[in-house]
Amino acid sequence: MLGYIVRRVLWIVPVLFFVSVITFVLMRATPSGPFDSFGAGRIAAPGVVAQLERKYGLDKPPHEQYLRWVGNLLIGDLGPSYKYRDRTVNDIVGDGIWVTVHLGVMAFALSVIVGIPLGVIAALRHNGVPDYLATFISVLGIATPSFVLSILLLVFFAVTVRWFPSYGWQTPAHWVLPTIALAGFPIAQIARYTRASMLEVTRKDYVRTAHSKGLKERSVVSIHMIRNALIPVVTILGPIFAFLVTGSFIIETIFSVPGIGRYFVLSIAQRDYGVIMAMVMLFAVTIAVMNLVVDVLYAYIDPRIRYS
Amino acid sequence: MANRTGALEAPAAAAERRSASLWGDAFRRLLRNRLAVLGGLFVLLFIFVAIFGSFIAPYDYREQDLAAVVAAGGPVGPWVGPHILGTDNLGRDLLSRIMDGARISMIVALVVQAVVLFIGVPVGAAAAWFGGRLDTLLMRFTDIVYAFPDLLFIILLSTALRETVFGRALDGLLVVFVAIGLTAWVGMARLVRGQLLSLKETEFVEAARAIGVSDFKIVTRHLLPNASGPMIVAVTLGIPGAILAEATLAFIGLGAQEPRASWGKLVFDGQAFLRSEPHLVLFPALAVAIALISFTFLGDGLRDALDPKLKGKQ
Numbered sequence: 001m002l003g004y005i006v007r008r009v010l011w012i013v014p015v016l017f018f019v020s021v022i023t024f025v026l027m028r029a030t031p032s033g034p035f036d037s038f039g040a041g042r043i044a045a046p047g048v049v050a051q052l053e054r055k056y057g058l059d060k061p062p063h064e065q066y067l068r069w070v071g072n073l074l075i076g077d078l079g080p081s082y083k084y085r086d087r088t089v090n091d092i093v094g095d096g097i098w099v100t101v102h103l104g105v106m107a108f109a110l111s112v113i114v115g116i117p118l119g120v121i122a123a124l125r126h127n128g129v130p131d132y133l134a135t136f137i138s139v140l141g142i143a144t145p146s147f148v149l150s151i152l153l154l155v156f157f158a159v160t161v162r163w164f165p166s167y168g169w170q171t172p173a174h175w176v177l178p179t180i181a182l183a184g185f186p187i188a189q190i191a192r193y194t195r196a197s198m199l200e201v202t203r204k205d206y207v208r209t210a211h212s213k214g215l216k217e218r219s220v221v222s223i224h225m226i227r228n229a230l231i232p233v234v235t236i237l238g239p240i241f242a243f244l245v246t247g248s249f250i251i252e253t254i255f256s257v258p259g260i261g262r263y264f265v266l267s268i269a270q271r272d273y274g275v276i277m278a279m280v281m282l283f284a285v286t287i288a289v290m291n292l293v294v295d296v297l298y299a300y301i302d303p304r305i306r307y308s
Numbered sequence: 309m310a311n312r313t314g315a316l317e318a319p320a321a322a323a324e325r326r327s328a329s330l331w332g333d334a335f336r337r338l339l340r341n342r343l344a345v346l347g348g349l350f351v352l353l354f355i356f357v358a359i360f361g362s363f364i365a366p367y368d369y370r371e372q373d374l375a376a377v378v379a380a381g382g383p384v385g386p387w388v389g390p391h392i393l394g395t396d397n398l399g400r401d402l403l404s405r406i407m408d409g410a411r412i413s414m415i416v417a418l419v420v421q422a423v424v425l426f427i428g429v430p431v432g433a434a435a436a437w438f439g440g441r442l443d444t445l446l447m448r449f450t451d452i453v454y455a456f457p458d459l460l461f462i463i464l465l466s467t468a469l470r471e472t473v474f475g476r477a478l479d480g481l482l483v484v485f486v487a488i489g490l491t492a493w494v495g496m497a498r499l500v501r502g503q504l505l506s507l508k509e510t511e512f513v514e515a516a517r518a519i520g521v522s523d524f525k526i527v528t529r530h531l532l533p534n535a536s537g538p539m540i541v542a543v544t545l546g547i548p549g550a551i552l553a554e555a556t557l558a559f560i561g562l563g564a565q566e567p568r569a570s571w572g573k574l575v576f577d578g579q580a581f582l583r584s585e586p587h588l589v590l591f592p593a594l595a596v597a598i599a600l601i602s603f604t605f606l607g608d609g610l611r612d613a614l615d616p617k618l619k620g621k622q
Binding site for chain 1 (some may be wrong): 376407448451453454455456457458459461463464465467468469470471548554555556559560574575576579582583593596597598600601604
């Protein structure tokens with residue numbers, strides 16, 4: 001097991017290497033650079049651009065630039081931002097990342113707390129009213145893109161009944177709408193998955209045995225069914241968590257949440273190379289680590305699984 | 309099925325059972341699933357509108373009815389006058405624009421799934437058939453693609469290629485579609501690999517090998533057709549993801565450009581009039597929702613029909 005974990009952790013390094021090279025190449029293949037426009041359509045004189053590029057080392061050959069970026073990354077320096085000249089990429093990431101993680105973790109907690117019971121109840125009342133209700137909710141969640149859900153929440157809760165503010169992140173009241181908007185889709189996913197997994201478990205021999213030896217319904221459900229049914233559900237929680245932390249940029253944009261998500265699109269439009277690289281690497285690390293955590297957790301909660 | 313009454317009927321029943329092919333059986337099971345049938349009907353409607361939309365749409369999606377906008381003092385509301393679902397602030401018929409959006413979404417579905425099959429199937433098949441080093445290499449490669457944040461990759465690639473011939477094809481949509489496909493094939497590769505690994509050990513493959521059928525033929529004639537059920541399900545269930553990705557990109561301004569009307573872009577444009585004219589957001593959002601639900605129901609139904617053992621899984 002330990003050997004497996006070590007190998008998996010080591011494998012993350014080449015993955016990050018390739019991801020960074022691909023991003024670097026794509027970024028440089030993009031026409032126009034960070035200094036082609038200075039906002040409001042102002043264009044710098046050619047000499048100024050050349051000087052700026054020399055200052056940031058952009059006149060050097062690409063492989064040299066890449067190696068310098070890697071070297072700086074290894075000592076924890078993500079480099080300068082070309083657009084926010086008074087701030088480094090470290091500043092930008094450091095300011096926003098905790099808000100993004102905060103939002104992602106809250107949405108994750110909400111999806112698990114709502115999604116799993118929804119799926120369990122639906123399966124226990126299979127083809128009954130609760131099942132149809134739960135299925136209806138999860139279908140709604142799957143069919144409503146997050147940007148549509150955000151707009152609907154905004155209109156109703158922020159404009160019509162005015163229960164929650166429509167933008168910002170200052171107080172817990174500000175957290176409510178973005179969290180719900182972000183959690184809508186994963187709630188549906190988890191509920192669907194849990195329901196299917198519970199229905200599968202219902203037919204298992206050990207559940208019949210538990211029933212026939214006279215266990216109370218409640219203990220059959222809680223000890224034998226839910227525990228086993230949740231094992232496959234854990235496998236989708238990793239990707240869902242990664243999706244929530246990395247995929248919140250639409251929500252952050254709509255609700256003006258000061259996370260790093262908004263730099264996601266902005267940095268590419270502005271050709272702010274350092275910020276783009278930082279975003280891609282952050283998200284790639286999150287995804288790779290979450291997959292590893294899930295695989296390890298999976299073996300831990302299901303003793304039948306052994307990695308070699 | 310339950311007919312076991314007389315010996316006289318037995319030969320007829322046996323003949324009927326012989327004629328029931330795998331696909332025929334699956335199709336009958338699919339028809340018994342009401343949600344799947346409903347989803348399938350909406351999918352057919354969606355395909356029909358996507359192909360013939362420009363002939364049956366009440367207006368051209370670019371045509372501006374300025375007189376109506378002036379008369380209404382803004383976007384025309386639904387159910388009044390000749391525009392059934394109203395118009396946007398430029399006087400363009402909303403129903404016709406949604407119908408053009410259906411065409412964009414349909415092309416997304418086709419192009420993305422074509423890319424997924426084109427890359428995912430060969431990669432998965434090669435990994436399973438040759439095994440060993442190649443398998444490890446290809447699967448590690450899928451890890452890399454998987455670790456790439458999807459939307460970021462799509463945005464980067466489409467920005468990088470925007471000025472090229474490829475980037476301008478289909479009003480700049482093709483590059484976005486292909487980019488979505490390039491992030492989505494990993495699942496198909498893993499599915500094909502898994503299916504083929506178990507099929508590889510079967511006796512008919514051994515028989516085919518014994519009589520000297522080439523590797524390529526075994527994979528394409530014997531293995532892949534036997535794995536086609538799960539592949540069809542994966543394609544169907546992949547379509548809503550592709551439609552959603554395109555709508556999300558259009559919402560942030562990538563992909564369809566004026567005057568084309570992708571559903572995501574319609575929602576984005578409608579936001580500005582949300583309080584006075586909510587129909588501008590609601591109808592395109594409804595179109596997205598119906599498309600996503602229909603494909604999901606059809607895919608779920610196909611999975612249950614093609615593999616009754618798996619019923620309810622996932």
